[in-house]
Structure formats: structure tokens, C-alpha cells
Amino acid sequence: MCPKVSTIKPELEADLVIIGGGGSGLAAALTAKEKGIKNIIVLEKRGGLGGNTAQATGLFACESPAQARQRIIADKDVLFKRAMDWARWSRINPRIFRAFLNKSGDTIRWLEQMGLEFTVIAFFPNQEPRVEHVPKGRGAQLTKVLAEKCRESGVQLLLRGSGKKILFGKDGGVSGVLAVQGDELEIKTSNVIIATGGFAGNKKLLKKYCPLYYDGFGVRGLPLMGDGLLMAQEAGAAIEDFVTLLKEGPRVDLHTWPLMAIERDPITVWVNNRGERFADEAIGMHPFEAGNTILRQPDKVMYSLLDTSIVQNFSVKLPALDKALQAEAAGDRLKISKSWDDIAKWINTDPAVLKTTIEGYNACCDRGYDEIFAKERRYLQPLRRPPYYAIRCQTHILDTIGGIRINERMEVLNSQDKPIRGLYAAGVATSGWEAETYCSDLSGSAFGYAINSGRIAGENAAAFILETK
Numbered sequence: 001m002c003p004k005v006s007t008i009k010p011e012l013e014a015d016l017v018i019i020g021g022g023g024s025g026l027a028a029a030l031t032a033k034e035k036g037i038k039n040i041i042v043l044e045k046r047g048g049l050g051g052n053t054a055q056a057t058g059l060f061a062c063e064s065p066a067q068a069r070q071r072i073i074a075d076k077d078v079l080f081k082r083a084m085d086w087a088r089w090s091r092i093n094p095r096i097f098r099a100f101l102n103k104s105g106d107t108i109r110w111l112e113q114m115g116l117e118f119t120v121i122a123f124f125p126n127q128e129p130r131v132e133h134v135p136k137g138r139g140a141q142l143t144k145v146l147a148e149k150c151r152e153s154g155v156q157l158l159l160r161g162s163g164k165k166i167l168f169g170k171d172g173g174v175s176g177v178l179a180v181q182g183d184e185l186e187i188k189t190s191n192v193i194i195a196t197g198g199f200a201g202n203k204k205l206l207k208k209y210c211p212l213y214y215d216g217f218g219v220r221g222l223p224l225m226g227d228g229l230l231m232a233q234e235a236g237a238a239i240e241d242f243v244t245l246l247k248e249g250p251r252v253d254l255h256t257w258p259l260m261a262i263e264r265d266p267i268t269v270w271v272n273n274r275g276e277r278f279a280d281e282a283i284g285m286h287p288f289e290a291g292n293t294i295l296r297q298p299d300k301v302m303y304s305l306l307d308t309s310i311v312q313n314f315s316v317k318l319p320a321l322d323k324a325l326q327a328e329a330a331g332d333r334l335k336i337s338k339s340w341d342d343i344a345k346w347i348n349t350d351p352a353v354l355k356t357t358i359e360g361y362n363a364c365c366d367r368g369y370d371e372i373f374a375k376e377r378r379y380l381q382p383l384r385r386p387p388y389y390a391i392r393c394q395t396h397i398l399d400t401i402g403g404i405r406i407n408e409r410m411e412v413l414n415s416q417d418k419p420i421r422g423l424y425a426a427g428v429a430t431s432g433w434e435a436e437t438y439c440s441d442l443s444g445s446a447f448g449y450a451i452n453s454g455r456i457a458g459e460n461a462a463a464f465i466l467e468t469k
Contacts (some may be wrong), residue, residue, distance in 0.1 A: 022051020199226025
């Protein structure tokens with residue numbers, strides 16, 4: 001149950017103001033409270049708490065109690081090197097990433113002490129070691145527990161209260177927050193944590209910071225507007241000139257789970273709107289990387305092709321599949337036909353090209369070798385049994401990662417890379433912890449970083465407050 005919005009005075013005072021009530025903001029608030037900070041206010045622009053974290057599945061962690069119980073060896077040094085190699089030591093600040101890794105196992109302990117239960121999974125096939133910790137009830141339950149603990153500890157949670165501007169005193173440090181909750185109000189404080197999430201709903205910022213963005217890019221996460229980035233920029237923070245687009249592909253926007261299970265299966269055949277294969281379909285098991293190649297195709301669209309034999313194989317595990325396929329065939333995102341020429345017409349491509357593609361692929365299956373994309377033999381299954389199926393798929397934005405430059409203490413930095421006194425940031429609004437392409441080896445990193453960076457920001461803000469009192 002969410003707290004009711006109370007009538008507040010036009011001026012408040014707090015030891016710490018946290019802008020954003022998602023996973024990172026709630027974790028920061030509760031951590032600071034545990035460290036002895038009495039007066040904490042969380043501003044949440046929407047009518048509910050949790051943000052994108054409430055929609056997440058599992059969070060990354062290494063060397064956690066849950067992994068130890070399952071005898072999973074997830075060495076933080078090995079994973080550190082793997083992540084840095086993935087990024088080619090570019091766009092990741094190794095100190096920030098190391099702080100995240102070092103905190104992650106203890107964060108699972110912290111959450112388990114609140115009653116949360118975790119299952120450690122391999123989100124992607126053959127992922128080793130297993131690092132994604134799925135809480136019972138997923139992100140929705142985790143953020144609910146954090147919110148309840150915040151309320152119990154006396155944190156003020158002000159819903160429909162948004163930060164507008166960070167104020168500074170003559171000494172150059174934070175002096176308050178100009179906020180809006182119905183009316184404009186000022187909150188006097190010397191410490192602020194920005195935890196507002198990304199800006200997937202702000203086309204202007206997407207076009208400025210995300211080279212891969214295009215008009216019509218679907219958004220699956222909350223359409224956040226980048227309030228924190230804009231406030232930080234106005235406050236003199238350094239803003240990175242490149243933001244990672246957390247994108248997922250292929251994805252057909254159907255909300256029909258059987259279809260979502262097959263569209264990216266490696267046994268399918270992918271073609272672009274020219275009717276040509278363009279990748280080893282096995283990359284569908286790593287949808288973040290798959291999104292890169294789909295975005296390079298004409299009109300940034302692909303088609304996942306199947307025949308009746310493949311569908312029947314899937315139907316054994318997915319009894320609702322045939323019903324879902326028939327239902328979606330009435331729309332414009334799926335085509336069922338006994339003729340490849342008819343499929344080509346629906347795709348709006350040359351039938352001769354599509355026919356050549358299918359014949360060439362079937363020949364590869366017969367030989368057991370894909371001489372173009374080296375697709376594994378176990379995934380090579382010809383398309384010969386009608387009716388045939390084509391699913392239109394695109395890449396979608398889950399969130400943005402980055403913008404605000406920070407250090408490993410989550411202190412916001414200015415253009416000279418100096419900390420702005422009293423100003424911190426956490427979660428996906430910050431840069432320096434993820435590569436240009438989301439690292440699938442460390443699945444759950446965005447969720448994990450939200451909680452861990454929130455804890456780190458809360459700890460350091462609390463230490464600064466106690467030192468200066």
C-alpha cells in the first residue's frame with residue numbers, strides 16, 4: 001500500500017533529500033537511515049514507488065550468500081576482468097565498477113535480512129557462472145519491501161513531488177532543493193542524491209545522446225524524462241557525451257508469452273525486409289547484442305521465420321502456442337501462409353530473393369554447415385513444411401544508462417572532475433559502470449547497480465552529514 005500524499009508546508013528542512021523513489025532512491029534512503037541520518041525526504045514524481053526497478057526480474061551479484069548456498073563460484077575478480085574486457089576498457093570507470101562488484105554480495109545479505117528470498121539463475125543459455133538473483137515476487141516485491149522499511153524507519157516519502165532545481169549556497173555546496181508537489185516549495189538541505197532514472201521518454205535527449213535512437217523506437221520501460229540529468233547539468237555537473245541505450249531485440253510487441261519465447265529462438269530463421277539473412281540467429285539468446293545488428297537492417301526491422309515442424313516442436317513445451325499464433329495472425333505483426341511468395345508479399349520484398357534465401361538455408365541444413373554465419377549445427381533445421389510463419393520484430397528501449405559523471409563514492413563531478421559538495425547520484429542516471437552494449441555475461445546489472453549504487457550513495461552521504469555536524 002502506497003503512502004498517502006500529505007499536505008506539506010511551502011518550506012521544509014532535511015538532512016538528506018533523495019530525488020527519485022525507484023530502486024536506487026529507496027535503497028539510498030534506507031541505507032542512510034541505518035547509518036544514523038534522522039531527517040530524510042524522498043521525492044517521487046509519480047503516484048507510486050519503485051520506478052523501472054519494480055518491473056525488473058533479477059539483480060546481478062557475485063560472492064553472495066545465495067550463491068554460496070548453491071555452491072556457485074562467482075569470483076568478483078574474474079567477473080571484473082570479464083566486464084572490462086567486454087567494454088575494451090572503454091566507457092567504464094574501473095573504480096566505479098569495482099565498487100559495485102564489491103558491494104553486490106553484501107547487498108543480497110542485506111536484502112535477505114529483510115525477508116526476501118532469492119533464486120540464482122542463468123538468464124542466458126550456457127551462462128557461467130550464474131549471477132542473476134531473482135527475488136520471490138521479482139522487482140515489484142523487492143521495491144515494496146524497501147518502501148515499507150523506509151516508512152517504518154521514518155523516511156518521508158512524498159509522492160507526486162518532483163525536484164525542479166538544486167540550490168547552492170555562497171560556499172559552493174548544496175543548500176536546498178526547489179521542488180513541486182502541487183505548489184512550489186523549497187526544501188533546505190546540504191545533501192542531495194539524484195536517483196531519477198533514465199530518459200527513455202525524452203526524444204530530445206535521446207536524439208542528443210544516443211546515436212542509435214530513431215523516431216518510432218518502441219519503449220518498454222517507463223517513459224522517464226531525464227529530470228535528474230537536467231538538474232545535474234544546471235548544477236554544474238559534467239555530462240558524458242554518450243549514453244548507453246539499454247535496448248532489447250528482437251521483440252514483437254505482443255504481450256503474448258508463447259510468441260516471445262520463439263521469436264528469438266536460434267532454430268528460427270531471421271531475414272530483413274530485403275528477404276536476406278543477416279546474422280547467426282543464435283545471437284537471439286543474447287538479445288542486447290542482437291539489438292545491435294537489427295538496428296543496422298533496413299527500416300530497423302527483422303522477420304523471424306518458422307515452418308510447421310518447428311511450431312509443432314515448440315507446441316510440446318508451449319501448449320498455448322498454436323492458439324496464440326492464430327490470434328495474432330488477425331493483426332499486422334504475424335503472417336501464416338502455405339506460400340513463401342505470399343510471405344514475401346507481406347514482408348514487401350522480392351519473392352525470388354526470399355526463395356533463394358530459404359533454399360540456401362535449407363541446403364546449409366542438409367550439409368550440416370552454415371558457411372556464411374557459422375550457425376551451430378544443432379540449430380540448423382530446414383523450413384520445408386507448410387504452412388509457414390513470419391513474425392515482425394523490432395528492437396525496443398528498456399532504459400538509458402548514463403549521463404551524470406560520478407566517482408566510486410557516487411559523488412557528482414563537475415567539468416574539472418571535482419566532486420560537487422553535497423551532491424550524489426545513483427542508478428541509471430549515472431555513467432561509468434556499463435559498456436556501450438549491455439554486458440549479457442553479467443545479466444541483471446541494471447537492477448543490481450540500481451540497488452548497490454543507491455546503498456553506496458546513501459553510505460557516503462550519511463558519512464559526510466555526520467562528519468559535518
